[in-house]
Amino acid sequence: xxxxxxxxxxxxxxxxxxxxxxxxxxxxxxxxxxxxxxxxxxxxxxxxxxxxxxxxxxxxxxxxxxxxxxxxxxxxxxxxxxxxxxxxxxxxxxxxxxxxxxxxxxxxxxxxxxxxxxxxxxx
Amino acid sequence: xxxxxxxxxxxxxxxxxxxxxxxxxxxxxxxxxxxxxxxxxxxxxxxxxxxxxxxxxxxx
Numbered sequence: 001x002x003x004x005x006x007x008x009x010x011x012x013x014x015x016x017x018x019x020x021x022x023x024x025x026x027x028x029x030x031x032x033x034x035x036x037x038x039x040x041x042x043x044x045x046x047x048x049x050x051x052x053x054x055x056x057x058x059x060x061x062x063x064x065x066x067x068x069x070x071x072x073x074x075x076x077x078x079x080x081x082x083x084x085x086x087x088x089x090x091x092x093x094x095x096x097x098x099x100x101x102x103x104x105x106x107x108x109x110x111x112x113x114x115x116x117x118x119x120x121x122x123x
Numbered sequence: 124x125x126x127x128x129x130x131x132x133x134x135x136x137x138x139x140x141x142x143x144x145x146x147x148x149x150x151x152x153x154x155x156x157x158x159x160x161x162x163x164x165x166x167x168x169x170x171x172x173x174x175x176x177x178x179x180x181x182x183x
Binding site: 019 | 172
C-alpha cells in the first residue's frame with residue numbers, strides 16, 4: 001500500500017536544463033545533463049570551438065556506488081504525506097521535484113566552467 | 124539486518140527553497156532506489172588570461 005502525497009500549493013519560478021517537476025507516480029527516472037560554460041571578456045566565439053569530447057570530464061565514468069539490499073517492512077498507519085505549500089526559485093541541471101511515489105531514480109550531471117580574460121583581473 | 128518502518132502522521136507546513144541544481148532532488152513521497160551523481164570541474168587551468176584569437180586547445 002503506497003502513501004498519497006497531498007500538496008496544497010506549489011510555486012516554481014524556473015525549471016531548466018533537463019529538470020523535471022512531476023506530480024504522480026513514476027517507475028524509472030534517469031535525467032542526464034552535460035554543461036560547458038565558457039565566459040569571455042571579449043566575446044569572440046567560433047561555431048565548433050567547443051565539443052564535449054574535447055574535455056575528459058564528460059567521458060570519464062562515475063565511481064561505482066556499492067549498496068546493500070536490506071529487507072524493509074513498512075506499515076502505513078497514516079497513508080498520507082501532507083505539505084501546505086512549496087516555493088522554489090530555480091530547478092536546474094537534471095534535478096527533479098517529485099510529488100508521489102518513485103521506484104528508481106538515477107540522475108547524472110557534468111558541469112565544466114571556463115573563464116577567459118584578456119586582461120588579468122587580479123592585478 | 125532488517126528495517127521495519129511504521130509511517131504515521133507526516134505533515135509539513137511550508138517549504139521554501141532558493142535553488143535545486145546538479146542532480147538534486149526534492150521528493151514528497153516514497154522511493155526505493157535513489158542514485159544522484161554529479162561532477163563539477165573548474166581546475167586552475169580553466170582560468171585563461173590572454174588574447175582569445177587562438178581557439179582553446181584540448182586538455183591532455
